[in-house]
Amino acid sequence: MDILKEISDCIVNMGKEEIKDLVLEALDYESLSVEDIYAKGLNNGMTRALDKFEEKEYYLPEIIVCADTLNEGIALLKNKGEIKKDIKGTVALAVVEGDTHEIGKNIVKIMMEASGYNVIDLGVNQKSKDIINSAIENKADIIALSSMMTTTMENMKSVVNDLNNMDLEKYPKIIVGGGPVSSNFAQEIGAHGYSENAPKAVSLIKKLMGR
Ligand code: B12
Numbered sequence: 001m002d003i004l005k006e007i008s009d010c011i012v013n014m015g016k017e018e019i020k021d022l023v024l025e026a027l028d029y030e031s032l033s034v035e036d037i038y039a040k041g042l043n044n045g046m047t048r049a050l051d052k053f054e055e056k057e058y059y060l061p062e063i064i065v066c067a068d069t070l071n072e073g074i075a076l077l078k079n080k081g082e083i084k085k086d087i088k089g090t091v092a093l094a095v096v097e098g099d100t101h102e103i104g105k106n107i108v109k110i111m112m113e114a115s116g117y118n119v120i121d122l123g124v125n126q127k128s129k130d131i132i133n134s135a136i137e138n139k140a141d142i143i144a145l146s147s148m149m150t151t152t153m154e155n156m157k158s159v160v161n162d163l164n165n166m167d168l169e170k171y172p173k174i175i176v177g178g179g180p181v182s183s184n185f186a187q188e189i190g191a192h193g194y195s196e197n198a199p200k201a202v203s204l205i206k207k208l209m210g211r
Contacts, residue, residue, distance in 0.1 A: 003030050004041040007073065011045025012052070014065040016072060023076045034077050039086075042073045046114045053199040063199050064107065067114045087118050089209050092135035092172070093144045094122035096155040101148035104178055104198075108144065111198040117205065128158040132166070140172045142205050145191075147178040156181070157189040164190070173208050177201060 003026045010019050026032045026041065049066040052058040058066075091112055095105050102124045109119050120138045122131055135143045143163070147153040156176050163171060173192040176185070186194035193208055195201045 003032070004036065004044075007037065007041030008045035008048065011042060011066055011069050011073070012048050014062060014069055016065060016069045019069050019073045020076060023073050027076075027080060034080050038074070038077055042070055042077075043116070046070045050111075050115065050199055050202065054203070060107075060197055060199070063111070067110045070114050071110070086116060088116045089141040089205065090118045090120065090138055091142045091144050091205060092120045092122060092131065092138060092140035093146070094126040094131045094134075095124040095146045095148075095178075096131075096152050096159070097125060097127050098155060099147050099149055099152035100124045101146075101178075104148065105146040108146065108177065108198045108201050111202050112144075112205070115202045115206075117202075128155065128162045131159055132163055135172050136168070141209055143172045143174045144201065144205075145174065145176045147176070147181060150180045153178070153180050153185065156191065160190045175201065175204055175208070 003022065007019070007022050007026060010022055023037060026037050046066060049058060049063060053063050093105060093109055095102055105124070109121055112119050120134060120140060122134050131143060131145070143159065145156045145159060147156060160174055163174065175193040175195070176191045177195055181194060183194045193204045195204045
């Protein structure tokens with residue numbers, strides 16, 4: 001079988017143990033380029049895995065292992081040269097002020113990076129002004145906010161209001177997520193979107209960015 005197809009299948013099949021040998025075979029025996037291995041092998045596999053999630057064939061635990069497998073492959077390629085990724089956009093990702101729950105935010109980050117977005121991870125317990133300043137500095141297309149507590153989700157509203165009160169040429173779009181957050185809440189505070197989990201967050205930003 002074509003080695004690039006084998007790499008792509010390995011991501012879809014969560015072959016965390018096998019991916020290293022396949023990528024090394026593609027590099028050392030087949031002398032394929034880093035770009036082809038990334039685009040036609042690794043990235044192709046992750047896109048197929050995310051399609052399976054959309055079709056409800058895969059759930060979050062499978063997607064996390066697929067992304068781990070992808071990252072093992074990417075780590076090997078990084079040692080061999082620059083990967084020319086087609087960066088689809090920049091996302092400034094933060095957990096809002098008062099909240100230090102970071103597991104969900106980290107999964108969202110893995111998924112967005114695996115799908116070709118440049119993620120500026122601002123960390124947890126972030127003040128509105130710091131989130132907005134970093135987003136502007138990094139020319140973010142999207143500000144993605146996470147909160148796991150009813151007591152901190154209100155701080156998402158401050159980010160929306162503070163951003164709207166600024167005089168900018170181009171405004172990043174704001175998306176929100178986390179345990180207590182809902183689509184109604186997102187609408188109420190004037191955010192541009194909500195999703196209940198990380199793979200759907202990727203579809204959401206794709207939609208908001210028109211790609
Ligand atoms: C793990 C955990 C902790 C860990 C956090 C470890 C860490 N490094 O993150 C520790 C032990 C430190 C902790 C501390 C506290 N916790 Co706590 N914690 C939890 C727990 C058990 C799981 C949260 C979690 O990680 N879920 C798994 C992730 C994967 O899910 P997720 O975050 O929802 O993320 C997914 C989606 O929501 C979405 N998503 C997430 N973010 C975003 C962002 C965007 C933009 C999008 C689109 C999508 C998206 O995608 C993610 C992946 O699919 C929950 C209870 C529960 N079962 O939910 C309580 C819970 C959140 N904690 C709670 C509380 C009260 C606290 C403490 C105040 C406890 C205390 N008295 O000290 C402190 C708070 C500290 C602080 N200031 O933040 C309460 C909150 C109640 C409330 N008010 O709403 C909960 C609900 C427990 C409860 N039933 O009472 N906690």
